[in-house]
Amino acid sequence: MPMMRRFAIFAMLLSAIGCAKSPQVVQTEEPLTVEAWQALPVEVKYTIDTFERLRQSNAKFREQRDWDRFTRTVLLPAKKKDLATKRTGT
Numbered sequence: 325m326p327m328m329r330r331f332a333i334f335a336m337l338l339s340a341i342g343c344a345k346s347p348q349v350v351q352t353e354e355p356l357t358v359e360a361w362q363a364l365p366v367e368v369k370y371t372i373d374t375f376e377r378l379r380q381s382n383a384k385f386r387e388q389r390d391w392d393r394f395t396r397t398v399l400l401p402a403k404k405k406d407l408a409t410k411r412t413g414t
Contacts (some may be wrong), residue, residue, distance in 0.1 A: 353377060353382035355382075356374070356377045356381045357380045357381065357382070358378070358382070358398070361374065361378050362402065366406045366410055369402075369406070370403055370406075375399075379391055
């Protein structure tokens, strides 16, 4: 068999195997409210995943402008307070 034909057959087999895989189930987490976010431990509270979950859980954060306002008025002041508390150990 010519080399190109072998390659074509190999490529088709790989694509067929890739298409035959069952789709992975995405684990859904319960919505995260601002109140629940405020109660989270500092180690979890400021992770990217938590921010994404918080934003997706709240319709009022759908617009970038609203999310930016929340970040400025709530998130950043809370982070400064939490980090200051963590440093002093109280």
